[in-house]
Amino acid sequence: MTSTQNVRIPTDGAADGAVAAPSRWRSLGRTLGVVWSNGKARVGIVILGLFVLVAVFAPLLAPYDPKDTSFDRNLDATGAHWLGTTAAGEDVLSQLIFGARISILVGLAAGVLSTLIAVAIGLSWGYLRGFASEVVGFIVNLFLVIPGLPLMIVIAAYLQNGGILMIIAVIVVTGWAWGARVLRSQTQSLRSRDFVTAAQFSGERAPRIVFREILPNMTSLIVGSLFGAATAAILAEAGLEFLGLGDSSIVSWGTMLYWAQNSNALLTGQWALLFAPGLCIALLALSLTLINFGVDAVSNPRLREGKAKK
């Protein structure tokens, strides 16, 4: 991101047009261009787009109701059931298609929420000095070192059989600290720049400096940590559901694997039932990781493709 948009001359608005930074839309377009020009990111965007389409149009795409148990049980792939049926007699393909909704919902909701917390805490932490900074740092480090999955499992166990909202809450509580630490170090390095000093001298208050002056300069980092958080959330959700700690009556990729293991799909040899949900989780997580390669290239030109080494 350019820092030019912050060096406007504050005196008169008339000259503003002459020295104006490139419009927000144009710089957004240029940024997206950098992401798109990265081959890995392009693949990621296409995969993610497909999954979103599948999730949105699930009722149109799915051949059957995902909870319809009226079919024969443990069927292998047939013409009527492309991926077979489950031990309870549900159509695997329909479950797979509807399962995309849960994963995308959890990834989006938990990703956005934990990034919001990370931005609020990370930026304030980076801007603060002295004792207050130490206190915030202590809390963040505490959340950072407590192992995530055990903490998630223990909280989920105490909250017994919560639904998807409980899972999102658990993921957010355990997942915001990493982003906060990354954003904090960037804030620290930005706060000593001239434009921040200028804003301080012109009498702006701290919250405005942090969220209006510093924040726009780290957009790509924030987007990167959003994708990272969403990836972690999707994997964590699938893991918790697989262990049977969520609401096992909903149709999601994690619960599909949970039922597959508990109904001995390993013994009946239904490889599609095992293979397909995991592959979807992996592809969705991979698409976000791939997009992040492009986002990284925005903030770190050394990682851009198509240039000679060194």
Place this chain on the structure above:
Amino acid sequence: MKYIAGKLGLFVLTLWAAVTLNFFLPRLMPGSPADAAIAKLSQNGPVTEATRAAIEAQLGVPDGSLWEQYLAYLRQVVTLDFGVSYTFYPQTVSSMVSTALPYTIILVGVVTIVAFILGTLIGVAAAWKRGTWLDSLPTLGGSFMSTFPYFWTALLLLFFAGYVLHWFPTTGAYSATTTPAFTPAFIGDALLHAALPALTILVTSLGGWIIGMRNAMINTLGDDYVTFAEANGLRGGTVAIRYAARNAILPNLTGFGLALGGVVGGSILVEQVFGYPGIGYLLFNAVIGQDYPLMQALFLMITVSVLVANFLVDILYGVLDPRTRR
């Protein structure tokens, strides 16, 4: 010295906070172990007031003020006395933990070290040969593998190598017919059982190390001292290993320390899939059986070992990188 003292103070404070969190966590949550047990019972019929009182007495529903409970809890923690397990009554929590711990430490510990060394070496090679297949193959492969939900990798390995091809045993840490002892037969049997879980953890954790090392290495390769070393005509291998990699490895060491601390927590999902009787599997069973004493003790132990590892890495970091000491 001042650096170490500061870190030590912070460590003790964090330790106290984690122990206290472990105390408050169950008390902040709705419901209690007794409620859960009564809910289970009431599915079979109404529960009388006398039964309820008996269950509460048996499960040791805490009495006294919060402060008294806290002091009693601290005493438990210091003396490592976590009481008796609910689900595996009358075994004590401590004896169950000490049975499960060696399996986890050996399996996850060895694999973590191997994955770190292998991943770091591949990462160095990838950054040095940037833009060639030696770079793109491990980077793409690594990021693909690390997005696999690792319980799924475990399930697939178990299905193909265990159930379809019958190459490896499908569950447990050793065959039911052997008894744990330091004999070649038992060790061979245990290794065979550990192969699939080990492979799973290796495959899913390798990618993170490769990419972390590669990106750190690319940053140091752009630094002046590397250019200077090259200009001096040093051989490529020397520049890569002794100049660039040596500095690039520092951030990865922090991750390694945390991973080593995480070893004690085991690989919950992998151990669950393979029925491997380590700490992770124990935690899973404690959660499923609502075995609160076992759960609390395990969570405390897992957290404390990560904290200790983190502290040691901080100290080591100060030794390796004088800039952090200031």
